[in-house]
Amino acid sequence: DVGGVRVNIGSAEELRAEYRDLVAKLDERGLLEGLEGVIIQEMVKGSREMVCGIATDPQYGPMIMFGLGGVFIEVMKDVTFRIAPITDVDARDMVRSVKAYQLLQGARGTTPANIEQIEETLLRLSQLVTDYPFIDELDINPLMISEKSGEAIAVDGRIKVRTEEARAALGL
Structure with missing residues (x-):
């Protein structure tokens, strides 16, 4: 698990920081090659x-x-x-x-x-x-x-x- 699901992102700056962190983690594990993008979607709140x-x-x-x-x-x-x-x-x-x-x-x-x-x-x-x-x-x-x-x-x-x-x- 590379920790690809990020939650509770409250601003555009937090989103950029999470993206940079994700790319760095993928790079550390040699998984960056072939990355075509990421999916960003609304966080669904539900109990x-x-x-x-x-x-x-x-x-x-x-x-x-x-x-x-x-x-x-x-x-x-x-x-x-x-x-x-x-x-x-x-x-x-x-x-x-x-x-x-x-x-x-x-x-x-x-x-x-x-x-x-x-x-x-x-x-x-x-x-x-x-x-x-x-x-x-x-x-x-x-x-x-x-x-x-x-x-x-x-x-x-x-x-x-x-x-x-x-x-x-x-x-x-």
Whole structure:
């Protein structure tokens, strides 16, 4: 981990300083060559972190996952799975079946999460693995629920594919 994610940047000068520090760290590790740029985006503030993704079960194949994410995923284990492809009814049931659903509804005065958007995300993940069956794993963690709007925003993600299968399927 090179420490590439920088947070709580409050000014243009702080941004320049963080950029210089990141470039220096990459250079120290011999990772600067090939750097094409950096991505700068708004820092999403939210106290509700969810997870969604794709996991491949050796017996059942691709599964869609949803639950409480961030640092809580390992501790709380509030996650549900369905075999892909899923339907809109499956997506609805998945979101409502986790204990964290109460948090998504706007507990203790928080802005309710956009539940339909979360359900649509699960449906799109299902379609993605149906269209590209060489996807072995995909994690969006955290899927942060915005304090302001209730929108679900993918803050970090990871994907693992079966490389040879992907190359063959895509003609690479």
